[in-house]
Amino acid sequence: MIFAALGLLLIASAYLPQVWVRYVMKKHHLEQPDLPGTGGELARHLVQRFQLEGIVVEETDEGRDHFDPTAKAVRLSPSNYHGRSVTAVAVAAHEVGHAIQCYRNETIFELRKQYMPLAAKLSRYGVMLMMSVPIAAIVLRSPVAIGVVIGISVIMQLLGALAYLIVLPEEWDASFNKALPILIEGEYISEAQHHGARQVLKAAALTYFAGALASILNIGRWLMILRR
Secondary structure, eight states: OHHHHHHHHHHHHHHHHHHHHHHHHHHTOSOOTTSSSOHHHHHHHHHHHTTOTTOEEEEOSTTOOEEETTTTEEEEOHHHHSOOSHHHHHHHHHHHHHHHHHHTTOGGGHHHHHHHHHHHHHHHHHHHHHHTHHHHHHHHOOHHHHHHHHHHHHHHHHHHHHHHHHTHHHHHHIIIIIIHHHHHHTTOSOGGGHHHHHHHHHHHHHHHHHHHHHHHHHHHHHHHHHHO
16 A cells, blocks of 8 residues: 555656646647737747847747757747747747857856757667567576666666756756746736746746656656566
């Protein structure tokens, strides 16, 4: 009973942040006719305003809002690119915040350049290694060798998840040292929309953190499957 309760607590701890992020984004995605433009229009305006030469604004798949430092591109999902909502403009400002970090060569942006590609690779290779365990069991036929394979996979996935947590200060800076002052001081949102923008920017900053928690829980799920 205790273990079941602890298991439920672990699941809740891992998934509730993701649920909260989705809830906040959806809650503030109602169209606001009083906003001066869409997320895409705001992003382009900010790129021009801060003279971020070489930075482009593009539309990407839904839920894939990000700044690509290699392509120098602010990418917004269709609902944020075309949307005229607090979520749309706040997410746009957040991603432009990353573009500002990159363009100015800020030290904090080095966290993203160093650890994000590493985190993605570790997580991907760790999952691939875990998926190969049944085949390894047939080939190796050694409990010790199989245990080593599983152990390496778990370590790779944990390191991948922790690497995502390392970039949290950079995400926080993009939201609250860049995007929020830009939105408020530039009067791109009304005073009544400040609270909603803060919530969206907090959710945007915690997106990778929420994903990292879910990744850690996913490791436990793989281990339970393999025990069967």
